[in-house]
Amino acid sequence: MIGLSTAAEVRAAEEVLLAATREGALMHRAATGLATVCLRLLGRAHGTRVTLLVGAGNNGGDALFAGARLAARGARVTAVLLDPARAHPAGLAALRRAGGRTTGPDGDDGLDRADLVLDGIVGIGGRGGLRPDAARLADRAATGPGIPVAVDVPSGVDADTGAVGGAAFAAVHTVTFGAVKPGLVVGEGRGHAGEVHLVDIGLGPLLAPARAHQLTDADVAGHLEPPGATDDKYSRGVVGVVAGSAVYPGAAVLCTGAALRTRPGLVRYAGTAADGVRAAWPEAIVTDGRPGDAGRVQAWVVGPGMGTDDAARSLVAEVLATDLPVVLDADALTLAAREPELVRGRAAPTVLTPHDREFERFGVAVGADRIGSARRLAADLGAVVLLKGDATVVAAPDGTAFVNATGTADLATAGSGDVLSGILGSLLAAGTPPAGTAAAAAHLHGRTGQVAAARGPIVAGDLVRRLPEAVARVRGPVLGDSGA
Numbered sequence: 124m125i126g127l128s129t130a131a132e133v134r135a136a137e138e139v140l141l142a143a144t145r146e147g148a149l150m151h152r153a154a155t156g157l158a159t160v161c162l163r164l165l166g167r168a169h170g171t172r173v174t175l176l177v178g179a180g181n182n183g184g185d186a187l188f189a190g191a192r193l194a195a196r197g198a199r200v201t202a203v204l205l206d207p208a209r210a211h212p213a214g215l216a217a218l219r220r221a222g223g224r225t226t227g228p229d230g231d232d233g234l235d236r237a238d239l240v241l242d243g244i245v246g247i248g249g250r251g252g253l254r255p256d257a258a259r260l261a262d263r264a265a266t267g268p269g270i271p272v273a274v275d276v277p278s279g280v281d282a283d284t285g286a287v288g289g290a291a292f293a294a295v296h297t298v299t300f301g302a303v304k305p306g307l308v309v310g311e312g313r314g315h316a317g318e319v320h321l322v323d324i325g326l327g328p329l330l331a332p333a334r335a336h337q338l339t340d341a342d343v344a345g346h347l348e349p350p351g352a353t354d355d356k357y358s359r360g361v362v363g364v365v366a367g368s369a370v371y372p373g374a375a376v377l378c379t380g381a382a383l384r385t386r387p388g389l390v391r392y393a394g395t396a397a398d399g400v401r402a403a404w405p406e407a408i409v410t411d412g413r414p415g416d417a418g419r420v421q422a423w424v425v426g427p428g429m430g431t432d433d434a435a436r437s438l439v440a441e442v443l444a445t446d447l448p449v450v451l452d453a454d455a456l457t458l459a460a461r462e463p464e465l466v467r468g469r470a471a472p473t474v475l476t477p478h479d480r481e482f483e484r485f486g487v488a489v490g491a492d493r494i495g496s497a498r499r500l501a502a503d504l505g506a507v508v509l510l511k512g513d514a515t516v517v518a519a520p521d522g523t524a525f526v527n528a529t530g531t532a533d534l535a536t537a538g539s540g541d542v543l544s545g546i547l548g549s550l551l552a553a554g555t556p557p558a559g560t561a562a563a564a565a566h567l568h569g570r571t572g573q574v575a576a577a578r579g580p581i582v583a584g585d586l587v588r589r590l591p592e593a594v595a596r597v598r599g600p601v602l603g604d605s606g607a
């Protein structure tokens with residue numbers, strides 16, 4: 124699990140470490156890591172051209188020291204000092220000693236011929252969009268030939284929320300220090316950060332326990348263990364699906380299929396799409412009755428494609444009245460937004476899976492702080508909220524949050540959400556804690572999108588078909604398995 128630490132958490136840890144190390148040591152660690160990544164991206168230093176955009180804070184200091192290291196190896200380095208009188212003095216001296224040159228914001232910045240541009244305008248000390256000089260340079264960097272690399276945080280991106288309140292540096296790589304900040308992996312910030320490289324500067328043991336996390340394949344593999352010798356179809360968790368309609372069985376078919384393919388066990392379906400589900404998935408146990416007629420289950424998924432009429436409302440209320448974990452998706456979210464007390468009163472876990480418009484039906488704007496908004500709704504409803512997006516956010520009522528790392532634009536296809544709710548129901552039936560389980564489902568859904576899209580454009584049915592391959596990929600190679 125990767126902890127996501129806010130600027131304040133990083134600063135608090137930094138303060139302790141700064142007091143315990145000799146002056147400048149942390150910045151040297153940061154700059155060494157930064158220069159190493161730049162060298163890897165450039166392939167070599169000698170003969171390359173590097174432009175540094177240097178603000179007046181320590182973020183500019185990092186860029187200057189890294190630039191000095193590259194200059195010492197033969198790169199032609201130009202530092203553009205946004206505020207020459209306040210540029211980091213020791214960094215500036217190091218760059219000049221190594222043969223780098225400096226200029227002001229209106230000088231010859233070399234951006235039109237740079238191989239790499241380092242954005243050291245502002246880091247975790249930044250507020251709001253970039254000021255005019257900085258904005259103009261960030262804009263030129265975006266259209267120039269150099270690889271745009273952000274130092275710690277792309278300037279103009281809020282490190283905690285990913286909000287971009289005006290002009291911002293568009294990086295393809297971000298080299299961040301001490302901890303990954305949430306703003307690099309969520310919302311608009313994710314697109315501005317590009318690939319994130321974490322440089323260890325020794326903060327780890329001093330950081331407060333993170334309240335937001337990213338899962339890795341290894342974390343999610345624990346949810347996807349193959350059946351053991353003593354498992355039977357019941358012991359692996361039985362999921363019940365209430366979805367679709369006689370006229371539109373598609374959502375029910377996708378959701379049931381995804382549940383079946385995630386953790387082979389037992390899937391029960393109850394609803395008016397029974398014929399369609401039977402035809403597509405003879406493996407499922409199907410009734411055209413009510414949820415109560417379906418037989419014993421350990422978790423319910425309710426909502427996809429079932430409409431919002433009185434009949435649908437009564438099915439949602441019946442499922443929510445059980446003491447089992449429930450995933451509320453699609454139409455069930457619209458119904459729950461009308462009667463949030465149906466969710467608030469529950470003792471068993473409830474997971475809501477809204478996209479932005481569904482989220483806002485609960486009366487909370489999503490805004491630019493997606494983690495904060497998901498946390499607010501989760502606390503209000505006493506439920507886990509999985510807010511879908513480029514980087515899906517999961518928040519628990521206690522504020523624990525997860526940001527998904529595997530999302531891809533290919534998942535924005537009709538029926539993709541039905542597949543996610545099927546995956547989630549299937550994992551939740553195992554009885555694991557709901558927030559981490561929802562994050563694991565988002566992770567697997569994203570991996571499935573990646574696996575399926577590798578062969579070309581995808582439809583939701585491809586996700587169901589490629590789920591076993593994605594599960595295998597998340598589990599990774601089995602130790603001791605020779606492949607024979």
Ligand SMILES: NC(=O)C1=CN([C@@H]2O[C@H](COP(=O)(O)OP(=O)(O)OC[C@H]3O[C@@H](n4cnc5c(N)ncnc54)[C@H](OP(=O)(O)O)[C@@H]3O)[C@@H](O)[C@H]2O)[C@@H](O)CC1
Pocket residue numbers: 137141149150153178179180181182183185244245246247248249250251252253254257274275276279300324
């Ligand atoms: N502490 C350490 O030892 C270590 C720190 N480290 C590094 O330090 C960074 C934090 O440094 P920091 O605290 O100096 O703040 P920083 O991010 O440079 O920003 C302040 C400057 O930005 C300016 N500015 C603000 N908003 C702006 C805007 N919208 N548009 C334009 N400018 C704007 C602001 O201007 P002012 O308001 O003062 O005029 C001021 O000049 C951190 O991210 C990491 O890189 C690492 O080396 C590890 C060791």
Ligand SMILES: [K+]
Pocket residue numbers: 182242243244245246273274275276277278
């Ligand atoms: K920066």
